[in-house]
Amino acid sequence: MPRISILGNCHVRSLAACISVLVPKSAVDFRTLGEFEKSTQEENKYYFDNLANADVIFIQHPFPLNVLKQEFDVFDHRVHRFPMVTYTAFHPDSTYLIRRGKFIQGATGPYHSALVLAGFLEGVQSDRLIKLFNRFTFSSLGYVDQHQVATDILRRDFHEIGYDYEPVSSSGIFMHTMDHPKIVAMNEVAKQALTKSGIVAQKNAKIPVDPLDRDWKWPVYADLPFGQNYIFHVGIGMNSSHQVPIERRELLLSEFIRISYDIYKDVNFENEFPGIVMREMNFMRNNLK
Amino acid sequence: MANPYSNRPDSSFWKRAVAGVALEHFDPVLDVPFTLLPSDKIATAGSCFAQHIARTLVSEGFSYLVTEPGASEHNYGVFPARFGNIYSTLQLLQLFQRAYGLYQPQDHIWRLGDGYIDPFRPLVETYCSEEALLEDRAVHLSAVRKMFEECDVFIFTLGLTETWMAVADEAVVPLAPGVSNTSSGCEYKFSNRTVPDMIGDMEQFVAALSVVNPNARIILTVSPVPLIATFEPRHVLVSTVYSKSALRVVAEHIKNSADNVTYFPSYEIINGNHIGNKYFENDLREVRPEGVKHVMSLFKKYYLSSNEKETRSRPDTEEKVHLGTVENSVIFREMIEAQKIICDEENIDAQN
Numbered sequence: 074m075p076r077i078s079i080l081g082n083c084h085v086r087s088l089a090a091c092i093s094v095l096v097p098k099s100a101v102d103f104r105t106l107g108e109f110e111k112s113t114q115e116e117n118k119y120y121f122d123n124l125a126n127a128d129v130i131f132i133q134h135p136f137p138l139n140v141l142k143q144e145f146d147v148f149d150h151r152v153h154r155f156p157m158v159t160y161t162a163f164h165p166d167s168t169y170l171i172r173r174g175k176f177i178q179g180a181t182g183p184y185h186s187a188l189v190l191a192g193f194l195e196g197v198q199s200d201r202l203i204k205l206f207n208r209f210t211f212s213s214l215g216y217v218d219q220h221q222v223a224t225d226i227l228r229r230d231f232h233e234i235g236y237d238y239e240p241v242s243s244s245g246i247f248m249h250t251m252d253h254p255k256i257v258a259m260n261e262v263a264k265q266a267l268t269k270s271g272i273v274a275q276k277n278a279k280i281p282v283d284p285l286d287r288d289w290k291w292p293v294y295a296d297l298p299f300g301q302n303y304i305f306h307v308g309i310g311m312n313s314s315h316q317v318p319i320e321r322r323e324l325l326l327s328e329f330i331r332i333s334y335d336i337y338k339d340v341n342f343e344n345e346f347p348g349i350v351m352r353e354m355n356f357m358r359n360n361l362k
Numbered sequence: 363m364a365n366p367y368s369n370r371p372d373s374s375f376w377k378r379a380v381a382g383v384a385l386e387h388f389d390p391v392l393d394v395p396f397t398l399l400p401s402d403k404i405a406t407a408g409s410c411f412a413q414h415i416a417r418t419l420v421s422e423g424f425s426y427l428v429t430e431p432g433a434s435e436h437n438y439g440v441f442p443a444r445f446g447n448i449y450s451t452l453q454l455l456q457l458f459q460r461a462y463g464l465y466q467p468q469d470h471i472w473r474l475g476d477g478y479i480d481p482f483r484p485l486v487e488t489y490c491s492e493e494a495l496l497e498d499r500a501v502h503l504s505a506v507r508k509m510f511e512e513c514d515v516f517i518f519t520l521g522l523t524e525t526w527m528a529v530a531d532e533a534v535v536p537l538a539p540g541v542s543n544t545s546s547g548c549e550y551k552f553s554n555r556t557v558p559d560m561i562g563d564m565e566q567f568v569a570a571l572s573v574v575n576p577n578a579r580i581i582l583t584v585s586p587v588p589l590i591a592t593f594e595p596r597h598v599l600v601s602t603v604y605s606k607s608a609l610r611v612v613a614e615h616i617k618n619s620a621d622n623v624t625y626f627p628s629y630e631i632i633n634g635n636h637i638g639n640k641y642f643e644n645d646l647r648e649v650r651p652e653g654v655k656h657v658m659s660l661f662k663k664y665y666l667s668s669n670e671k672e673t674r675s676r677p678d679t680e681e682k683v684h685l686g687t688v689e690n691s692v693i694f695r696e697m698i699e700a701q702k703i704i705c706d707e708e709n710i711d712a713q714n
Contacts, residue, residue: 210462
């Protein structure tokens with residue numbers, strides 16, 4: 074019964090779920106970088122002491138390994154990397170907003186629409202802004218052409234640590250948000266990770282329930298390639314033991330914009346926002362009559 | 363120096379290409395930069411003459427794109443979406459801008475008696491409430507976007523230089539509020555578009571269309587239909603000649619400046635010296651079905667590749683153009699169809 078430890082960002086929950094199904098007799102535990110940051114030195118030391126019992130350790134790439142290098146050097150031969158799956162082309166206007174080192178929470182948690190924020194900052198009425206979610210806007214802002222670039226980046230990241238990106242890319246829309254992969258993508262990562270570690274995965278294993286499915290989910294906008302609709306999904310409340318939202322509700326684009334505008338009213342941006350927002354603001358200045 | 367004209371083809375010489383050619387063989391097209399497949403989706407817009415083109419494309423079996431289907435008695439199917447006649451280059455550009463949320467005219471609902479009408483397509487429908495109008499407009503503009511994004515070919519017939527626009531924001535309407543018996547709280551002004559104005563409009567439109575549909579090709583034509591009235595303080599014929607000349611220059615300029623744009627000489631086919639007024643009705647304005655047929659037979663000849671033509675040939679499309687054969691059933695049917703052409707401009711004269 075292999076003991077497997079996984080360290081990384083929010084992907085680790087999905088990877089752990091997949092590995093548990095692919096290797097039914099394994100004992101899998103995981104820890105996120107966020108947990109490291111929140112834990113005391115003593116707690117982290119306790120974690121690393123226990124890591125000595127692991128047969129295989131999967132750590133995410135890129136991961137701030139330099140911070141933890143000393144600890145991992147001890148387990149060097151047992152450490153295997155797995156790729157971080159981030160892909161912006163399905164959600165090209167998605168961005169984080171950070172004020173004074175903290176994430177600003179929006180209508181869908183930490184994920185904001187650069188288009189919506191630009192509209193707010195430019196004083197575009199919400200009922201007008203919604204009309205800008207169309208092919209002309211998306212093409213003008215380069216949203217439509219992002220897949221090739223995003224694919225090249227992810228393929229390179231996978232290749233760097235010996236992973237094959239193609240099975241992931243062939244699984245359709247494989248992201249919930251720009252950095253939350255669907256379980257189908259993480260299952261491919263899990264299979265390859267197990268092969269690298271020498272652990273034999275069970276063939277024809279079912280894909281497990283997606284731990285990120287109840288979290289925030291963004292649509293691929295209808296006017297983009299692979300477009301679906303304009304319905305967002307929001308997780309409400311948080312189950313402390315499983316760290317997943319208790320409820321989930323749908324947000325129409327109009328609601329998403331309204332809630333976002335309400336939140337932004339109380340934020341003092343002080344001209345601190347990502348470059349992508351500046352580009353969207355320029356688009357509005359140049360095109361809106 | 364040798365005579366530089368000596369090696370020019372027959373089409374370069376008036377006597378051989380115009381004066382000495384039987385009417386039914388008159389062909390000023392020579393060549394086209396691309397051909398169409400039956401599956402290519404064609405969209406049309408423009409003035410009244412554009413409606414003739416639309417109807418013929420449908421009857422000739424072209425793949426005519428309709429993105430806003432509905433009952434013909436409510437003016438669906440006249441054009442791909444229910445936008446009515448688009449007379450000017452600025453009206454076309456603003457249609458695109460309104461469809462994509464780039465432009466929101468201030469004066470956007472007019473009253474007509476107890477009803478409400480859309481100033482940008484005043485003859486299309488009278489609505490019972492503002493809400494009904496706005497709801498239908500959202501559906502309509504969605505269909506307009508679909509048309510721009512899905513068409514393989516967009517045929518635009520340039521119709522008028524004379525326009526009416528809102529003083530506040532230069533929103534162009536096809537008919538001044540008073541012409542259509544409608545009331546508006548806003549002021550409107552007359553504007554006779556200049557060649558540089560219209561070139562600017564068309565350049566913006568061509569660029570914008572390529573953003574949403576990079577593969578779309580554009581065929582420009584100029585409407586042969588004279589102005590029904592002019593607001594300029596001059597003779598209507600003088601205004602007509604200015605208008606058509608300016609539009610023809612704009613079409614040529616845009617054709618020469620954009621790779622995906624070409625010009626089809628329907629104006630010349632209908633209005634050329636060879637024909638006199640034979641392709642016009644007695645009012646010297648309305649184009650007779652034979653004229654439309656001549657235009658469209660050449661359109662078909664050049665734009666359908668030879669293989670496709672074989673698969674599409676139908677007995678009636680093989681007929682030659684003959685004048686004065688209204689008893690011919692096909693032409694008679696077309697005349698009936700032609701009577702259904704909706705012309706906003708008729709309203710200008712109707713009240714005078």
